[in-house]
Amino acid sequence: MSLSVEKTSSGREYKVKDLSQADFGRLEIELAEVEMPGLMACRAEFGPSKPFAGARISGSLHMTIQTAVLIETLTTLGAEVRWCSCNIFSTQDHAAAAIARDSAAVFAWKGETLEEYWWCTERCLDWGEGGGPDLIVDDGGDATLLIHEGVKAEEEYEKTGKVPDPESTDNAEFKIVLTIIRDGLKSDPKKYRKMKERLVGVSEETTTGVKRLYQMQETGTLLFPAINVNDSVTKSKFDNLYGCRHSLPDGLMRATDVMIAGKVAVVCGYGDVGKGCAAALKQAGARVIVTEIDPICALQALMEGLQVLTLEDVVSEADIFVTTTGNKDIIMVDHMRKMKNNAIVCNIGHFDNEIDMLGLETYPGVKRITIKPQTDRWVFPEIKTGIIVLAEGRLMNLGCATGHPSFVMSCSFTNQVIAQLELWKEKSSGKYEKKVAALHLGKLGAKLTKLTKSQADYISVPIEGPYKPAHYRY
């Protein structure tokens, strides 16, 4: 792999697919701005005072049109920004081009190899001599992971002189992480520790990344403050739920043009993402079967008229399989062998280990027929029939379509902006949550009811809210 950073005429670094798509990207960014009232309100409210003046922000988050509006909100608020995608298939090249040309350093393109992916992540964190970023926007935690592993390796190296050994792991991707760190040690054995010193904190976008952060917090290994953006109501109950309700069928249609009505669809996991997926499939006319481990979620599925069974029960009868669990090893190659001809298998969870791609790729005699990018038919030799796997087992809504739509991402990203502001100001007021929803109501023509003083007193809340206790579930 030999990649080289390019520079715009103004000297800003980038590496994207095709800078000439910047005009197209700009047009779509302008459309998206109209659909992202929360971010535009942040620009209007905070833009003039430039609260991020002097702040360096590195982001590792799907480099889409919506993310472009987020980036330009951060720059409007005064930040300097570097960005990479958090998934090899999720970049929209025209969005990356427009941002690279106009606003921030971008290292991202659709269809990176894993080596390229981590090269991009490194570039995104690399602010040159003065150490790393002040703030990180992370999605899935890969930027956070790289710094933590880097610091760990540097400390070990300083103590014992030992460098990380890529062969110590079976995980293909982690091999690459260790290689990068090992190679970095030679040139600068304090690189990641310098980063850590400068870093004010990270705001994490998704369930999976949050889970990693909690694990690190529990074991005492978390190196810097982190804000859990995922669990904002206006993120998890909107982006995860309504976003997936929109983007799952979008991905299925763009990838396969298959009619959803009449099909039997299996949704593995009935959390917020699974709820959105199941709702979309049911509404489109599929018969939906849910697999779950958690009896509460299972009972919720049943109350909506969905059958709850195990994958084994239905593997040979269903037409569409979607994993949403945030866990690993959900659909294994042995399941796939038992499926109907042209069953569609896809994942909408953050990481690509829900579907056993390794088992599939190494199945003796299996044949891969690429229908089009991100749509592959895999034929098993002994049965001559095959299944269709989307986005190579990665996030199908971003791999096969354009991810969540602008409006719902505006909710999520407004939380991100607020989290970044919080981190930067080291303040911790708690009044931002409702604001995110409020910023999105006007666009939809809603009119809120106002409490009278007497009503507010009666239910013991301030007139202007918050209206619910912290534990309220929405």
Add this chain to the structure above:
Amino acid sequence: MSLSVEKTSSGREYKVKDLSQADFGRLEIELAEVEMPGLMACRAEFGPSKPFAGARISGSLHMTIQTAVLIETLTTLGAEVRWCSCNIFSTQDHAAAAIARDSAAVFAWKGETLEEYWWCTERCLDWGEGGGPDLIVDDGGDATLLIHEGVKAEEEYEKTGKVPDPESTDNAEFKIVLTIIRDGLKSDPKKYRKMKERLVGVSEETTTGVKRLYQMQETGTLLFPAINVNDSVTKSKFDNLYGCRHSLPDGLMRATDVMIAGKVAVVCGYGDVGKGCAAALKQAGARVIVTEIDPICALQALMEGLQVLTLEDVVSEADIFVTTTGNKDIIMVDHMRKMKNNAIVCNIGHFDNEIDMLGLETYPGVKRITIKPQTDRWVFPEIKTGIIVLAEGRLMNLGCATGHPSFVMSCSFTNQVIAQLELWKEKSSGKYEKKVAALHLGKLGAKLTKLTKSQADYISVPIEGPYKPAHYRY
């Protein structure tokens, strides 16, 4: 008012409408048992060890068929039980008869006056010489309120010799409470304090009662431990949501036989209860408009395609109005005057102050035409048209129909049993929540997926759960 307690041949006290309905009640209780797997599992698991042996439980909770199964679960576990309803219209007389004859002391009938209501509450708490109950099952907090007001009055009386003055309040119902306490002071000036001494704790069923408890906790006036059953996921996200989705249309149909399809329906409040109501009305073919104060809930409504406006915007165009806010003064008489002829106005929130019944009743020249019990047409003199008010502004699902169905009440009441067990054992393990859902899955034919050890480790949860952090919103 001159009411007298009656006694069964075995000497147990009661006051019900008609003991001869006991056989009918028993048949329906038997049907309900099949639909209440959680309570039946409690009987199977805990019945033999009689954990409530020696415990006196007083319950103030709608005396329905489902509550009958709860009561007999408590007695199967060894408790001695006294019961009253927490709403003047919510008793099912055949259920009350069966329990009075077979299992517990019951003081409840459909259509109590307010004086009768509070007489029943007193009887329910009155265990004779030895003080009050060990445990209370409360719904809305009226039993809890009576004890707290009683203690307060006794302390004041002891200090100053002053007795409560019913004329000190405009609230018709609170007048009655003060009268009862005043009258009680004469015969036993330590009655409520003795109750408080004995009382181990209360488990509270509903949002409104929980709100009262939190208020008392904050002001330091809460006299005994309380468990918030309402906010169990398997209560608030099931009973409130799916229960109302079922019982709102049931109440509308039984009360008015009106076709819901094609109508414009306004749901005031989009919390769990409002969500269930809106879903039911939308699915039945109504066009639903939501009023909200909280932007998050408002945005949720919009994402489901519901319009969010103020009551004033739609008051003269809608056909059906439902209050679900848990707040007061939602639909005032001035609203009602502007409504279409035969607009239906009803409340499914716990208390009867969401609809301005006082304003309506005292409106000059207004005419009340009772179509049938709990269904009244009110005609305004100047316009000659009228509106239809259900259950006199009280809980319409219990006043006009039979409340929530057995299956979902089994979820709620299993939480109640567990809460009572907790209070009684003074233990505080936290593993009960999932259990409630799990106990209800078999009945619906669901099969849960099991985590592998490796999967469980990967997401850092025990194989047997809990699977979600405490803040997870389901």
Add this chain to the structure above:
Amino acid sequence: MSLSVEKTSSGREYKVKDLSQADFGRLEIELAEVEMPGLMACRAEFGPSKPFAGARISGSLHMTIQTAVLIETLTTLGAEVRWCSCNIFSTQDHAAAAIARDSAAVFAWKGETLEEYWWCTERCLDWGEGGGPDLIVDDGGDATLLIHEGVKAEEEYEKTGKVPDPESTDNAEFKIVLTIIRDGLKSDPKKYRKMKERLVGVSEETTTGVKRLYQMQETGTLLFPAINVNDSVTKSKFDNLYGCRHSLPDGLMRATDVMIAGKVAVVCGYGDVGKGCAAALKQAGARVIVTEIDPICALQALMEGLQVLTLEDVVSEADIFVTTTGNKDIIMVDHMRKMKNNAIVCNIGHFDNEIDMLGLETYPGVKRITIKPQTDRWVFPEIKTGIIVLAEGRLMNLGCATGHPSFVMSCSFTNQVIAQLELWKEKSSGKYEKKVAALHLGKLGAKLTKLTKSQADYISVPIEGPYKPAHYRY
């Protein structure tokens, strides 16, 4: 059986349950009038000219509140009316009382025996000396059947002297019909032929009755003109579909209070009635399985995400069974024996032969436990578990609830009024269909778009409609 006709003070004949319920009936009739804009518009438009002056109308159609509004529309238009119910359980006694007191001769009460039912039908057709009615409103065709069988018997008797032999049939109900006719022959051997002579025609309300009429037409045995009201779009696609969508869950709730969410429900037949039932059950959270013979209807069910299987496949797994086929022998006693404990079995098709009640009643050792009227638990001796049968296998929405709501019946009944007007005027214009829908739009606040002349020409329709060819399916 010894029944006697009673008379009002004005001399009009009747036989109802309790005339003192007339005030209650009147109040509900007044509510219904507001919900039946089509009928009220007929009164406004045709009332002054009394087009039915001199016409005698006999109706055999569920004697409900809605039918009361129909009857009083017919009398407002000048007709003299006699009425009976077309189902032993479908009368609403307060409606019958109000009509008997105020408007027409009524012979109907809830819970007739079969003998009483046919006695009522005879009374309804019996206009004294001058022969029978001029017009019949029939629902299911029983009035039509009685006249046809009567005429056949009279002709046979005249030719051969032979009277009908009730023992010639196994069908319990048809035995009664033959008995009535036989007994009538003695007193007046020309009674039914005189009826036939006078009769201008019949308008038939429902699928089942229409099928009978087509059969008679094909075999050349139909004795008088008949108008098929059922197949008006504003009947079959409204009453059958939206009416059942409303009244099926209503009947289930009133009869059993069972929670529909989470249950497995089987709908036998996916015609208009089946579509309405399946939609209601699905929306309430049940998992719905359809049985069908017709591949087109089956494919429609699949497109809505419903499973299509045979009854045998699912008989032991489902919780609720609804027959909607208009065919016989759908759920047999052998099916019922295999069902889960407390499975609910009900019929919403016109006749009571969809469920094998005879097989159930005569099953050796079977035990019937009446929970309440129209809700019976039947326990099989060998398995000790039982099923719940609603309305003894008859129309459960009328037996256990109040049938279809006023608004949708206004559509159906406006078609009836128009059909009766047509028959009476012996005209056959075809422009009435759209009118029925149009009369109902204002009530729901709809505003229609108007064609321009140029647009109308472009699609070759008159500006004022009709807009669709006769074969259009809506």
Add this chain to the structure above:
Amino acid sequence: MSLSVEKTSSGREYKVKDLSQADFGRLEIELAEVEMPGLMACRAEFGPSKPFAGARISGSLHMTIQTAVLIETLTTLGAEVRWCSCNIFSTQDHAAAAIARDSAAVFAWKGETLEEYWWCTERCLDWGEGGGPDLIVDDGGDATLLIHEGVKAEEEYEKTGKVPDPESTDNAEFKIVLTIIRDGLKSDPKKYRKMKERLVGVSEETTTGVKRLYQMQETGTLLFPAINVNDSVTKSKFDNLYGCRHSLPDGLMRATDVMIAGKVAVVCGYGDVGKGCAAALKQAGARVIVTEIDPICALQALMEGLQVLTLEDVVSEADIFVTTTGNKDIIMVDHMRKMKNNAIVCNIGHFDNEIDMLGLETYPGVKRITIKPQTDRWVFPEIKTGIIVLAEGRLMNLGCATGHPSFVMSCSFTNQVIAQLELWKEKSSGKYEKKVAALHLGKLGAKLTKLTKSQADYISVPIEGPYKPAHYRY
């Protein structure tokens, strides 16, 4: 315009975008075959006997992957085939390439000019010396129109020597038709009459084309037999309804990535296509408003909870506008000027005259910004805001996405094959309808119930169907 026909190595004519896409086309055709059980069953049943041996079939119907499976079904049954698209944007170039290379003469590419479009139509009908096709598959009636206009012109020319004058019409497209015919007259003044002589008949696919045919039939100008495929239940109630339910959101998402949830959407027309569109939008979380001229359809919309208003009422409040009327002049430029910024305007009816594109294009100072092909933003000069028009006002599901999915097109196209077989065999049995549905059930795992002899007799239908009278509406 200078277009030239190309030839494959085997000498078959074609004109497509890029023959090298044939492999990709073939892969997608193979996927589609699995989803088109009806067509594959036709191949299996009729393929061996080659019923179309000797028949020339010309098709004017969207040249998509699904149509490719239709074409190859026709060739498998023995036909020789020539094909063009019936819409300038609806061709899928890889499908055209695969068919051109492997199976039939194709003249079609995505993004034809109108001149190119009619050149393709001419080529499709041009079978060389021996006259035209034996059979036509038409969609919208353009091939039929060309022949009728051609014959008319030839007859006029023979009688009077006058040639058609393109300047005699304002309609830009009809100018081209007249030009083609005029130019053709010079080289062969009997060309269209020879075509007519040979032609056995046409089977017409869509509502709009059928309307044209009925108009010609009424005026006595229809020159050859025509079969109305559109009004097969398994076409109009499946393709129009379920097809649009699938492809409308697909087109919206691919063109604009806009979030549908929370938006206000206006559906003009509530026929089968409008019903499908409204269902899709409602289910995706939009608030849907319907415009209608027909009170029956309007009442159906209301029963589903949709508001019925005029376009004028909502033009400035809605976010998405879809025309489905099959009529002209629905959304005019004056409407568009009043819309919100970035309101989306699109058409899913067959012809492009529902939206006033001419008015828009010629609006003084209007600015067209092409976001990407088939997605244009039009900015009005005086208000500086604009609207987004999809597919230049043509069928947006084919212009912006890939049209209806294979499964539902299999229903439609199986009707086409049967219609073509009918025309060719000059038979007119009526038993095909049910067969189409039946052929699609196995794929979805349905099991039909079978009538017993006794049941069949009871409802007077043959055991094997048909089960419904001809007028039944499904």
